[in-house]
Every structure is written in C-alpha cells, then in structure tokens.
Amino acid sequence: MKEDVPANYLLRVEGVLDLRWAAWFEGLTVTPGETETTISGSIRDAAALYGILAKVRDLGLTLVEVRRIQPSHPSEGRDTR
Amino acid sequence: MTDPYDSHRHGPSSSPERDALLATKFHIPQLHSDLLTRPRLLDQLEQAVAYGLLLVSAPAGFGKSSLLAEWARNSDRPVGWVSLDVDDNDPVRFWRCVAAAIEQARAGLEEKILPLLRAADQLAPEAIVTAMVNELAARPAEFTVVLDDYHVIESQAVQRSLAFLLEHLPPGMHVVIAGRSDPPIPLARMRARGQLAEVRAHDLRFSPQEAAVLLRERWRLRLSEASISALDDRTEGWVTGFQLVALAVQGQADPTGFIKEFTGSNRFVLDYLTEEVLERQPAYIRSFLLETSMLERFTAALCDAVTGRSDGRQMLEVLDQANLFLVALDDERRWYRYHHLFADALRTRLRQASSERVAELHRRAAAWCRDHGLVHDALRYSMAANEPNWAAELVEDSVDEILGLGEGATLRAWLSALPEAVVRSRPRLCLAQAIAAFNAGRLDEVEPLLGAAEHGLNVRHDRLPAPHAGDQGALANVPALVTNLRASLAWARGDIEETIRLAQEARTRLSEDERDPLLPVQWNLALAVWMQGHMVDAERAFAEIVKIGRSAGSSHLALSAGVFLGRVQRSQGKLGAALRTHQDGLDFASRSGHPAVVTIGTAHIGLAGVHYERNQLDKALRHVEEGIALCRQLTSSQPLASGLATLAWIRQATGDSDGAIEAMEEACRVLPSRDVVSLYHPVPADRARLLVARGDVAAAAGWVQERGLQETDELRYTREPEYLVLARVLLAREAPDRASNLLERIGALAEAQGRSASVLEISVLRALGLHAMGDRSGALDTLARALALGYPEGYIRIFADEGPTMASLLGALIRTTRKAGPPGAAQVPVDYLGRVLRAARSPHAGARSTAMVEVLTEREFEVLGMLAAGKRNREIADELVVTLDTVKKHVTHTIEKLGAASRTEAVARAKQLGLLE
Numbered sequence A: 001m002k003e004d005v006p007a008n009y010l011l012r013v014e015g016v017l018d019l020r021w022a023a024w025f026e027g028l029t030v031t032p033g034e035t036e037t038t039i040s041g042s043i044r045d046a047a048a049l050y051g052i053l054a055k056v057r058d059l060g061l062t063l064v065e066v067r068r069i070q071p072s073h074p075s076e077g078r079d080t081r
Numbered sequence B: 001m002t003d004p005y006d007s008h009r010h011g012p013s014s015s016p017e018r019d020a021l022l023a024t025k026f027h028i029p030q031l032h033s034d035l036l037t038r039p040r041l042l043d044q045l046e047q048a049v050a051y052g053l054l055l056v057s058a059p060a061g062f063g064k065s066s067l068l069a070e071w072a073r074n075s076d077r078p079v080g081w082v083s084l085d086v087d088d089n090d091p092v093r094f095w096r097c098v099a100a101a102i103e104q105a106r107a108g109l110e111e112k113i114l115p116l117l118r119a120a121d122q123l124a125p126e127a128i129v130t131a132m133v134n135e136l137a138a139r140p141a142e143f144t145v146v147l148d149d150y151h152v153i154e155s156q157a158v159q160r161s162l163a164f165l166l167e168h169l170p171p172g173m174h175v176v177i178a179g180r181s182d183p184p185i186p187l188a189r190m191r192a193r194g195q196l197a198e199v200r201a202h203d204l205r206f207s208p209q210e211a212a213v214l215l216r217e218r219w220r221l222r223l224s225e226a227s228i229s230a231l232d233d234r235t236e237g238w239v240t241g242f243q244l245v246a247l248a249v250q251g252q253a254d255p256t257g258f259i260k261e262f263t264g265s266n267r268f269v270l271d272y273l274t275e276e277v278l279e280r281q282p283a284y285i286r287s288f289l290l291e292t293s294m295l296e297r298f299t300a301a302l303c304d305a306v307t308g309r310s311d312g313r314q315m316l317e318v319l320d321q322a323n324l325f326l327v328a329l330d331d332e333r334r335w336y337r338y339h340h341l342f343a344d345a346l347r348t349r350l351r352q353a354s355s356e357r358v359a360e361l362h363r364r365a366a367a368w369c370r371d372h373g374l375v376h377d378a379l380r381y382s383m384a385a386n387e388p389n390w391a392a393e394l395v396e397d398s399v400d401e402i403l404g405l406g407e408g409a410t411l412r413a414w415l416s417a418l419p420e421a422v423v424r425s426r427p428r429l430c431l432a433q434a435i436a437a438f439n440a441g442r443l444d445e446v447e448p449l450l451g452a453a454e455h456g457l458n459v460r461h462d463r464l465p466a467p468h469a470g471d472q473g474a475l476a477n478v479p480a481l482v483t484n485l486r487a488s489l490a491w492a493r494g495d496i497e498e499t500i501r502l503a504q505e506a507r508t509r510l511s512e513d514e515r516d517p518l519l520p521v522q523w524n525l526a527l528a529v530w531m532q533g534h535m536v537d538a539e540r541a542f543a544e545i546v547k548i549g550r551s552a553g554s555s556h557l558a559l560s561a562g563v564f565l566g567r568v569q570r571s572q573g574k575l576g577a578a579l580r581t582h583q584d585g586l587d588f589a590s591r592s593g594h595p596a597v598v599t600i601g602t603a604h605i606g607l608a609g610v611h612y613e614r615n616q617l618d619k620a621l622r623h624v625e626e627g628i629a630l631c632r633q634l635t636s637s638q639p640l641a642s643g644l645a646t647l648a649w650i651r652q653a654t655g656d657s658d659g660a661i662e663a664m665e666e667a668c669r670v671l672p673s674r675d676v677v678s679l680y681h682p683v684p685a686d687r688a689r690l691l692v693a694r695g696d697v698a699a700a701a702g703w704v705q706e707r708g709l710q711e712t713d714e715l716r717y718t719r720e721p722e723y724l725v726l727a728r729v730l731l732a733r734e735a736p737d738r739a740s741n742l743l744e745r746i747g748a749l750a751e752a753q754g755r756s757a758s759v760l761e762i763s764v765l766r767a768l769g770l771h772a773m774g775d776r777s778g779a780l781d782t783l784a785r786a787l788a789l790g791y792p793e794g795y796i797r798i799f800a801d802e803g804p805t806m807a808s809l810l811g812a813l814i815r816t817t818r819k820a821g822p823p824g825a826a827q828v829p830v831d832y833l834g835r836v837l838r839a840a841r842s843p844h845a846g847a848r849s850t851a852m853v854e855v856l857t858e859r860e861f862e863v864l865g866m867l868a869a870g871k872r873n874r875e876i877a878d879e880l881v882v883t884l885d886t887v888k889k890h891v892t893h894t895i896e897k898l899g900a901a902s903r904t905e906a907v908a909r910a911k912q913l914g915l916l917e
Helices: A046-058 B016-024 B039-048 B064-074 B091-105 B110-118 B125-138 B156-167 B188-192 B208-218 B225-235 B239-249 B255-264 B269-280 B283-292 B300-307 B312-321 B340-351 B355-371 B375-384 B388-404 B408-417 B420-424 B427-439 B443-459 B478-493 B496-508 B519-531 B535-551 B555-571 B575-591 B600-613 B617-631 B638-653 B657-670 B683-693 B697-706 B717-732 B736-752 B756-772 B776-793 B804-820 B830-841 B843-847 B858-868 B873-880 B884-897 B903-912
Strands: A007-014 A029-032 A036-043 A063-069 B053-057 B079-083 B143-148 B173-179 B196-200 B326-328 B336-338
Touching (some): A007 A046, A036 A046, A046 B340, B039 B064, B039 B196, B064 B079, B064 B143, B064 B173, B091 B125, B091 B408, B208 B225, B239 B269, B283 B312, B312 B326, B336 B340, B340 B355, B355 B375, B355 B388, B388 B408, B427 B443, B443 B478, B478 B496, B496 B519, B519 B535, B555 B575, B575 B600, B600 B617, B638 B657, B638 B683, B657 B683, B717 B736, B736 B756, B756 B804, B776 B804, B776 B830, B804 B830, B858 B873, B858 B903, B873 B884
Parallel strands (some): B053 B173, B053 B196
Antiparallel strands (some): A007 A036, A007 A063
16 A cells, blocks of 8 residues: 555444444444444545554454455546446 | 652652652552452463563453452562553653553662663663663562553554563563553564463453353342343453443343343444443533543542532542442542543543534643643643644743653654644744754754744744743753754764854854853864864863763763763873773762663773773773673764774784774774764774775775875864875875875974874874885984873873884884983883883784783893893893892893793894894
C-alpha cells in the first residue's frame, strides 16, 4: 500500500453495534447486520488504520475481517470488463 | 522513595495534586471487595513469575490488572508496579518510571539512574538500560516489576530498549508485561529458551463453575443454572460482562427474562449492557456519569469543576458503593478513574450530546488541570476542547522543565500536536522546537524554525511578555538564543568562521542585566575563543563552565566542558594540567555517585591521550579501552573518534602498525562527515599523519592534494593539523627547504598564541628538516632546545613517533652531551634523553616498562664508552680517578642494566640501542 494515501477499508466485527459508534470510529460508516457489523469507509493512511484496529481491540470486539476495497478512482483502477 | 521527578534548578511548579497523581502510577491497584479469588490463577502466576518474563495478554476487561494486583499484594516476593500511560512513550520518561517501579521492590537504583536520565538526550536509550542492568547486576536481588497497560506503548525507541533489557536481564529480576496486545518485542527467542511464561484470555475466562460462584455467591444474584450457563456462553467468560449484567439485573422485575433476552440478542455486549445499566440509574447519577466520562482520571474536586455541581465527593461514594466501575487509584481515595470499557461506552453516548457542550466540559477540565499543575492532562483536554492557544501557552511554560528532565521526545510530541500556525505565531515555541530538533540531530529542520521565530518576533511590535520560568529559562532571551543556536549549527557543520561570528553576535544580543550570560551562549563563546587561538581566554572560559557544571551537580556538563579544557591545556603544552582536569572530572563524577554517566568515557580518553604523550602506554591503553567502550553509547561520535585515533597511535607505538591503521580507519568512519577537518575534527589529518609514519607517503600526499593544501596558503590555527601533515609530506618527499619555510610560518603563529605543544612539534620537525638539509649541528641544537621544552611536562612520543631518523639524532645528541659537557641541552637529565631514545629506537622497547633496561647513570655511561674502547678496569679507574672497586661496581651495574651477560655483550647491546656509535 502506498502508506500515505487514503484508501477504502471494510472491517467486519462480531456483534451488532449501534450507529452511535460511528463517531467512535472516526466517522466511518457503521452498518449493523444480523449478527455482525460492518465498519467501512475511507481511512487516511496506515497509521490511521492501525488506530482503528486498536479501537476494535480496546472495545473487546471480535474482528472477523479486514479488507481493502479496490478504489473506484479511474486513474488507479485497472480496465474493468 | 526518591521523587522520580527529582528537580533541579528549573524545578517543576510542584503541586499536591500532581504529586498525588504521579504516585498513583506506582500504586498497586486496590482489590475490589467483591473480587472472586481464583486460586488456580494465583498459583499459575506464582509459578509463571519465576520465569524471566511473564506476559499477561488479553483484551480489555478480562481482569488482568485485578488478578496481578491480587497476586502482587499477597505474594512474598518484592513487587514494583507501574501503570503505563500514553505519555510514557518518551523513552526517558518510560525508563524513569520503570526505575521508580523497581525502586519499590529493590531500593538503591534510582539514585544511580536519575542523574543519568538528566543527560539522557545525549544518550541512546540502550545506554540507560545498560547502566540499570549493571547496577542491578552489581547487587543482585530477587524482585519483580509489573508493567501494566503496556499496549499504550508505540514508541520504537521504547520497544527496542525494553527488548534490550530482556536480552540482558540481571539475575533475580523478573518482569511482567500486561496489556491488550502481545508487545512487538522478539519473544520467540525467550520462548525457545524457556524464559517466557504466558497467561492469556483463555486462562482468564471464567468457567461456568467459576461464573456460578461469582454471580450467585459473591454478587448474590438469584439465577438459575441455565441462566448462568447461557450468560457464560454469551459473554464467553468475560468478567466485565458479568459485572455489567449484575448491575443491569438489579431492580429488574424479571431477572430471568432479562437474561434470556440479553443472551438471545446479538447486540454488542458492552453497548447493550451499558444501556441497561444507565437506564437503571436516576437522572442525577446518569448525568454525572456521562459528564465525567470524558475525564481520564479525576478527583471529586475535578468532577465538580466539570459538572458545575458540588456533590462530587458524595457521587463518587455512591458510585463506589454501587460498584459502578469506579477504580480507585490510590489508598487515600483521592484519585479515581472509570473502568476503561465503561468509560468508552459512556463517552460514545456523551458524544451524542451537543459538541459545544462536550467542548465546554473539556475546557473546564483543562482549566482545572492547568491550575493544579497537571500539565499533561491540561494539554490533552485543551486540544480536545479545540483551544490550541491554551495548549500552546502550557507548552511554553513547561519547556524548561521538560528539557531539564531530558524528555526531548515529549516536547517534540507536544509541539507536533499543536497546529503549525499556532507554533509559528509564538517565537518561543519555534525556538523550543528548534532546540528539540537540534538535540535530536535533525539539523535540517532547525533553520526554518529559527526563521519562523525571528519572523514572529518581528511581527510582534511589542516585546514578548516575560517568560514564566524567569530569566534563566531556556527560552528567556529569544534573539540571543536564536543566534546562538545558529552558531551551534555552524559548529556542527564544521564551519569555524561562522561559529565564531555568530557566537559573538549572540553575545551582543544579551541584555545588560544578564550578568551571567546564558550557558548555551557561554559555551559557544568559549568555542569561538578557542578556535581563534586565544588560549588563555579559552582556558578560563572552559574552566568556568566546568565550575558551573560542578556546582549544578551536573557531571555531564562538567565532563563535556572538561574535554575542551583538557584540549586547550594540551595545546598550551600543559600535560600535567590536562591530566588533572580529566582526573578531577573522573573523581567528581564518582564522588557524586554518578559512575553511570557515560560521558565519563571522554575523561578516560583525555587521560589516555596524556599518558600516551608521556609514553605510559599501558596506562594509556587501559584508559582508552575503557573510554571507547563508554563513548560508543554517546550520540555524538567525536569523542569516540578521538579515542580510536589515540588507540591507533598506541598500537603504532607498540609495533602493531596494521592494527593502528585499522583503528584509525574506524575513527574516520564513525564521524558523521569525513570532509570536515579542523581543530575539533582532527581525525582525518591524524590519519594522514599515521600514513606518513607507516611510510605510506603516497597516500598521505594524495590526501593533501584532495584537501587542496598549498604551502602558500594563509595559515590559520584551526587548520594547523592539516598543514603539519603537509610539512611532513614535504619532509618525506625530500623537500626539506620547503618544509622548513612552511614550518617557520606555522611556528610563528603558534609561538605568538602561546601554543607550546605545537611549537614543540614544529621544533621536532624543523630539526629533522635541518638534518635533511645537511645542517647537523643546527639540527642537534634545535632538537636540544625542543627537548628542553618537552622535558618539564614529560613529552616523549612527540619525539619518538618521528621514526629512525629521530632516533639517530637523539643518539647523536646523547653522545655529544656526554662528550662535550654542558651546553643548553644539559638542562635535560640524561635519563630523560635515554627514555626518549629508547622509545624512538624500537616500538617494543617503548612498550615494555623501563624496568627492562634501566636507565644508565652519567657515570655508567662514561664507563660504557670506555668498555667499548676496550679499556680494562684498571685503566678506567685511573682515568676516572676512582677506586678499582668502584669501577667494578659501575661495570657490573652497566652490564646488568643493559640486560647483558658480559662486557662484550653489553657493548653490543649498547650499540644496538644507539647509545654508542
């Protein structure tokens, strides 16, 4: 990863989180599901990502997945079908 | 226990709150009354602690701290504790805290380590750890130190130095690291060696049986076995979950129903239960909880300041009684905090209130903390309240203290947290940031900051308000200090001319009422004066700084200034004075109980240099090795380079020429820039000189050419080392007349400036030059005068290092003296001449002690000459007008002293040594 360029991430945690936790996760989108919650959005850089992970840790949430979402920026994306 | 924030001149504005808060870090947490003791875990801990390192790694809320506290309070082992926080990422502060924690379990560490920490910005953190390990190993004891909340540590410097400690754990020391993540230090090796024990979430979870005891017996909840089992399942044995349930269940009409709903829900446990708990609370408690949740730690008074109420004391009691996640930080029940998770959940809810309200709460907290001397907290709340100017003012007021404590990392962190515009608008902060950058070696960052400081000064037409720290503060006189820091930059670059100019300019900016000029300015002025060759003034200036250092109890300052003082004295040819300077430095450091100060290495190297000059090679070697080992830990590499260069000459003198060039190459490598050659960085020139001594004249000549040295250049004291190399090259290249001309010019300057050591060296070279030009008697005369000059202070190597030609000249001189009776040279005792000659003659003779071949007396010399002429004892007795017995005695002694077995052998030996022709 280019460490200092923002990228979109998706995190999944176990448990259903209330929307109010979005502020806790620095303005990322909190999408509660049935048994899990998705936390997604643009994360500034690597340091910010690890900060978010630390918050997940500190709340005692069980992390299920961390995924970087391909940017939809045309200049960075490959040719799509 | 010693106050770990052991203050000196610029002491902290101490406050009772601050001291009390500080003490809480080292307080082993209170045990909660309804704690459930789990013997299996306590046993596990007791055994695990026997290992070198015990890791207690589990997410928040698993009861790590409670368990460790219970163990610590009940164990027979001496246990020290420190609860780490985010400010401890400054390595100096971190180790200060660890030392304080260790002190609780094993007294006597702090007094050795604290002085070291004050000079810590000059040292690598490993140096601090080394000193700690040495001290602990010197008086081993069994003890355990607990580092709680280690997950807050992110600093690489701290991680590395901790890893270093674990690698070199002194016998008897046990470490416990407790945190929410595994620390990023190499654990694999410790695991493999069986030195690591672990207690993890798996171990900490409550089994259903343990949960039953906890919930039913301890907390007296009437729950069915099915409910308990479901709870244990849902929370996965997480004790905080149980606590929250216990609170939520109180006053529920249908506890079983509640539990069923809870365990059946997928909602995030913490959130669900916190909501339940909060809903149970009356409004006045709920609002108190929410409003005070933004505080990291608090007293009743701080709560009142924030809530605007006056019931803080009662509220805390209520919360404590209700077991609402209040954690007492000390025994006096003064400072508290909330359980981290509970606080997090509360804060999330608080955020939903108006942001202005939240900012106001932070503002109140910041003001109270500031008023009570709690700088770190006040800063955090100010920034959170969006009041960067408050924060900036706090930082400005605290700079002196922080720098005095050696916590440069903290200052840098604070400054980078402030918005750049705010820093730029405050000249003192710009200056502080510049100082911090300079100390950290980030030299490129310094000038822009200084420019910003000046710009800020110009923009403010009014004068800066007086600094809170008073006139002696680190930021007292901004214009002078800005200029002075530029002088330091120039010095670091090796630009001597600029250093001198700027130092003098800085002095002009001092105001009249600054009778004692600020120390940094004084320092640069002393350097400037030295560089200009005003030796007497330089000696006085550095001696003054040494005195200041001693009276302030700063070994580090005294020793650093001592390095320069010794150099100045050596330039003046005062070997004895230089020796005393360095010896006094060592004595002072050990008297004040600061043997751990690494700067002591510089004194050893200074001593080594003097002993070398006097050909006391064993002593020189001992000191230089000690000095080099210590100086490797300093961040400034100049002393190390100097030591390695001295080592090189010692090896050369003892016949290890390859070892010599090896050491000299290393000396050149450790310097930051090899291009800088000057008085302060003579090593490159020294290397060239060594090349000549080894006979590698071509390489030396190549260096001379690279440096662009010409005989016709204008000569300056600061470049003298280089031009002396040029002279040597000329001599070696058989251009003695050119060499002589150059030497005369260098010598004239040296003479005028009273730099006797240079005068001596130049005389020696001139003697060689005269000899090369065929003027033997002129050479001997010059040499004789040089010896007369060198004798009082015991100079030997300055002659001996010049090789076989010098040796033969010395031999000739001795013979001439003996024959012709006293001219000027007879001011010098023959035995001194003998020593010099022996040193010059062969490397090995110089290395061995003079006991090997004792110095011959005047008489014995005469006898030797006659023995060589084949005279028999009777003839000798007649000639000398003494008894036969006397002659026999002289002959025996002479033969013995020469280590021979017969007269013939003695004569042969003498010829070998050049005592005879």
